Amino acid sequence: MSRVVVGPFNRVEGDLEVHLDVEEGIVVAAEVAVPLYRGFEQILVGRPFEDALVLAPRICGICSVSQSLAVARAISAFSGVVPTDNGHRATALAHAAENVADHLTHFYLFFMPDFARASYAGEAWHAAIADRFAAVKGRAARDVLPARARLLETMGLIAGKWPHSLAFRAGGTTRALDLGEIMRLRAILADVRAFAEEVLFGRRLEAIVALETLGDLDAVAAGPGDFAAFLRLSAALGLHELGRGPGLVMSFGAYPGVGPGGGDVFARGTLDTGTGARAPLAIDRIVEDPARSWLAGEAGPPARATSEPDIEREGAYSWAKAPRYGGRTVEVGALARQLVDGSALASALVAPSGATHVAGRVVMRLVETARVLLAMEGWVDALERGAPFCAEGAMPTDGSGVGLVEAARGSLGHWMTVRGGRITRYQIIAPTTWNFSPRDAAGRPGPLEGALEGIAVGAEGARSVAVQHVVRSFDPCMVCTAH
Amino acid sequence: MSAGMETFYEVIRRQGITRRSFTKFCSLTAASLGLGAGAATEMAQALETKPRIPVIWMHGLECTCCSESFIRSAHPLVKDVVLSMISLDYDDTIMAAAGHQADAILQETRQKYKGQYILAVEGNPPLNEDGMFCIDGGRPFVEKLKEMAEDAMAIIAWGACASWGCVQAAKPNPTQATPIDKVIKNKPIIKVPGCPPIAEVMTGVVTFVTTFGRLPDLDRQGRPKMFYSQRIHDKCYRRPHFDAGQFVEEWDDEGARKGYCLYKMGCKGPTTYNACSTVRWNGGVSFPIQSGHGCIGCSEDNFWDKGSFYDRLTGINQFGIEANADKVGGTVAGVVAAGVAAHAAVTAIKRVASKKPEQVG
Numbered sequence: 001m002s003r004v005v006v007g008p009f010n011r012v013e014g015d016l017e018v019h020l021d022v023e024e025g026i027v028v029a030a031e032v033a034v035p036l037y038r039g040f041e042q043i044l045v046g047r048p049f050e051d052a053l054v055l056a057p058r059i060c061g062i063c064s065v066s067q068s069l070a071v072a073r074a075i076s077a078f079s080g081v082v083p084t085d086n087g088h089r090a091t092a093l094a095h096a097a098e099n100v101a102d103h104l105t106h107f108y109l110f111f112m113p114d115f116a117r118a119s120y121a122g123e124a125w126h127a128a129i130a131d132r133f134a135a136v137k138g139r140a141a142r143d144v145l146p147a148r149a150r151l152l153e154t155m156g157l158i159a160g161k162w163p164h165s166l167a168f169r170a171g172g173t174t175r176a177l178d179l180g181e182i183m184r185l186r187a188i189l190a191d192v193r194a195f196a197e198e199v200l201f202g203r204r205l206e207a208i209v210a211l212e213t214l215g216d217l218d219a220v221a222a223g224p225g226d227f228a229a230f231l232r233l234s235a236a237l238g239l240h241e242l243g244r245g246p247g248l249v250m251s252f253g254a255y256p257g258v259g260p261g262g263g264d265v266f267a268r269g270t271l272d273t274g275t276g277a278r279a280p281l282a283i284d285r286i287v288e289d290p291a292r293s294w295l296a297g298e299a300g301p302p303a304r305a306t307s308e309p310d311i312e313r314e315g316a317y318s319w320a321k322a323p324r325y326g327g328r329t330v331e332v333g334a335l336a337r338q339l340v341d342g343s344a345l346a347s348a349l350v351a352p353s354g355a356t357h358v359a360g361r362v363v364m365r366l367v368e369t370a371r372v373l374l375a376m377e378g379w380v381d382a383l384e385r386g387a388p389f390c391a392e393g394a395m396p397t398d399g400s401g402v403g404l405v406e407a408a409r410g411s412l413g414h415w416m417t418v419r420g421g422r423i424t425r426y427q428i429i430a431p432t433t434w435n436f437s438p439r440d441a442a443g444r445p446g447p448l449e450g451a452l453e454g455i456a457v458g459a460e461g462a463r464s465v466a467v468q469h470v471v472r473s474f475d476p477c478m479v480c481t482a483h
Numbered sequence: 484m485s486a487g488m489e490t491f492y493e494v495i496r497r498q499g500i501t502r503r504s505f506t507k508f509c510s511l512t513a514a515s516l517g518l519g520a521g522a523a524t525e526m527a528q529a530l531e532t533k534p535r536i537p538v539i540w541m542h543g544l545e546c547t548c549c550s551e552s553f554i555r556s557a558h559p560l561v562k563d564v565v566l567s568m569i570s571l572d573y574d575d576t577i578m579a580a581a582g583h584q585a586d587a588i589l590q591e592t593r594q595k596y597k598g599q600y601i602l603a604v605e606g607n608p609p610l611n612e613d614g615m616f617c618i619d620g621g622r623p624f625v626e627k628l629k630e631m632a633e634d635a636m637a638i639i640a641w642g643a644c645a646s647w648g649c650v651q652a653a654k655p656n657p658t659q660a661t662p663i664d665k666v667i668k669n670k671p672i673i674k675v676p677g678c679p680p681i682a683e684v685m686t687g688v689v690t691f692v693t694t695f696g697r698l699p700d701l702d703r704q705g706r707p708k709m710f711y712s713q714r715i716h717d718k719c720y721r722r723p724h725f726d727a728g729q730f731v732e733e734w735d736d737e738g739a740r741k742g743y744c745l746y747k748m749g750c751k752g753p754t755t756y757n758a759c760s761t762v763r764w765n766g767g768v769s770f771p772i773q774s775g776h777g778c779i780g781c782s783e784d785n786f787w788d789k790g791s792f793y794d795r796l797t798g799i800n801q802f803g804i805e806a807n808a809d810k811v812g813g814t815v816a817g818v819v820a821a822g823v824a825a826h827a828a829v830t831a832i833k834r835v836a837s838k839k840p841e842q843v844g
Binding site for chain 2: 015058145150158
């Protein structure tokens with residue numbers, strides 16, 4: 001048996017290292033190490049709780065709105081101050097813009113360039129894929145970057161600046177959008193729709209959200225667009241057999257206040273991909289275990305946990321803790337979110353193997369992009385002129401609350417306790433903390449660690465491109481992971 | 484990559500950018516840098532004749548917000564051109580190569596362009612526990628940084644992390660996150676602070692350096708004067724409301740909807756040097772004050788530990804802070820002798836004295 005190190009990884013957000021034990025060309029065990037730690041949970045303690053709205057988003061320059069909203073919702077939870085209707089809509093628009101931008105970045109800049117690698121040079125499709133998707137030089141980057149920048153003008157209108165916006169509060173957003181700005185939002189969404197339909201999907205957004213079966217996907221694969229190009233590649237390489245997930249997926253529920261009846265747009269809950277069993281979300285079943293982390297303490301619920309470095313900890317190999325739900329490892333992300341929401345296509349994708357996989361993660365990230373872009377058009381139309389965007393209310397000086405958010409990469413939670421107006425405890429579990437969790441005290445591997453087991457790396461070892469596909473299929477955000 | 488022989492112009496032509504686009508790029512950039520009329524021609528000539536200056540972009544302890552800002556630079560052409568300039572060499576986040584292959588490219592670039600490359604650093608090194616809080620390719624980032632800095636011509640410190648430390652250096656600074664100039668002492672360092680810096684400021688700085696092969700004029704804190712010589716407050720579109728004593732008192736209140744001044748909501752615009760109120764964000768669409776939230780001063784040193792972000796700048800410290808910022812920055816503009824609190828009080832008194840009824844509607 002030999003041990004190889006994959007990493008440092010490029011084209012992921014932050015630093016990551018993966019250790020593989022390889023026996024006769026097959027991965028028998030994997031350890032996922034998060035080699036970066038800043039100590040936000042320590043830094044936040046002792047500060048006025050509203051300062052978390054400024055500091056916590058700076059955990060991540062890619063998903064800062066998700067971090068902002070987790071803080072705002074934690075404050076909502078203990079203050080009772082909740083967003084106005086317009087506040088919900090403006091918040092959802094900004095959050096959706098960030099999430100769609102992340103999905104586009106992942107597909108075009110982080111995931112697809114691996115198929116342009118020299119190790120695929122012998123494949124019939126290689127020349128065309130390399131021309132379009134090679135890192136930085138490929139033509140696709142020139143299409144997507146301007147479209148993405150245009151989409152993020154949404155953020156300018158609603159939140160002033162992005163990343164690290166300041167406009168998000170427990171009661172909504174600080175900016176009341178006027179008619180001119182609402183018109184500009186419509187124009188931006190029209191431009192982004194044009195890009196998505198002409199370049200990415202090769203057909204109408206409505207046709208993409210209507211996909212239900214694997215046969216429907218095959219029909220798309222025969223058509224134009226970058227999504228179709230991926231579907232053809234995926235079929236040729238068997239990406240639906242690669243990177244098997246842990247069997248349980250979770251969603252905290254996405255875009256609250258703008259869904260049917262004022263609820264979530266994408267439902268919250270858990271789903272067992274093996275049995276198909278659904279369950280409501282029970283937040284008190286979440287436990288964090290630092291057994292294999294460079295952090296002190298024992299396993300416990302985040303509301304009572306701390307994060308103090310302990311670099312001498314025996315057996316530790318990551319700065320991330322191991323979050324578990326009712327003792328199980330959990331996959332989060334767009335595929336998980338769409339499965340929990342009851343998407344027929346997502347269910348069809350995981351049905352054959354009873355597990356999530358590389359192809360499913362990428363497909364549902366793009367299908368979700370279409371769903372969200374369509375929903376955004378509705379939210380803009382629903383904005384009521386003259387109605388308030390931000391509710392104000394008396395803030396208690398003591399209390400505790402949890403802020404739950406579905407970020408692009410999955411479920412994000414902030415657990416906050418406040419005494420005398422100041423933070424006494426702050427704990428964060430980010431999406432990639434779930435997906436790239438280290439082992440727990442019982443030795444159970446995290447979702448990526450499990451997904452890498454059994455992969456044939458052959459003589460390529462650490463250079464195996466299959467390993468790259470599996471790692472990137474989760475769209476890791478490493479700076480969030482250990483924060 | 485022939486060792487430093489190729490000109491920038493040759494590189495971009497090879498990537499399919501037209502002569503016309505190139506000329507346009509030169510005019511746009513010259514304008515955004517505030518250079519004179521002849522500068523566009525001068526730039527074009529420099530880019531056509533001088534060997535391209537390689538840029539190596541490294542990431543330490545950070546959140547990648549600087550890269551995120553950078554790739555959204557407003558003018559697609561500017562971004563394309565600048566990206567082509569950079570991607571030829573090394574960038575952790577967007578480059579093609581992975582793992583130790585990427586490390587090998589880094590070492591190769593370092594040797595090949597010894598003393599000629601620009602090292603652009605995003606994030607900073609944590610020094611506690613021998614650098615263990617940021618391990619990059621099996622080694623503490625601080626070691627890699629020192630090694631790469633040794634052979635660099637100059638260093639660009641991107642953002643508040645590299646320039647000042649930023650929120651990860653906030654008390655108690657668990658990892659001892661440390662700004663670049665406290666670790667690298669023997670190289671010229673350009674600080675481009677902000678959390679993140681504005682995209683157009685970043686592309687402007689990198690274009691200036693790679694075009695002219697020298698650093699732009701820096702103030703005494705090491706920031707390019709062309710972007711950091713004015714306070715947000717000086718060019719804020721809400722400034723007339725400050726002068727008129729019209730302030731937002733609560734989020735989304737009547738004053739907020741009328742676009743009154745956010746000073747009472749904790750705005751740090753009066754003590755913050757940056758280009759937000761002129762260049763703006765997300766393609767010139769807006770900036771934090773325009774979104775109805777005060778400036779938090781994210782381009783200033785220690786912005787993270789100056790008390791609550793929602794505390795108003797008040798009282799006796801005001802004179803001290805302002806005098807200090809101007810003195811240290813070396814950018815006294817003539818109008819800054821008065822402290823902001825006093826300034827606000829005086830303008831409010833003037834308004835009362837004039838006995839004009841406050842306008843409604």
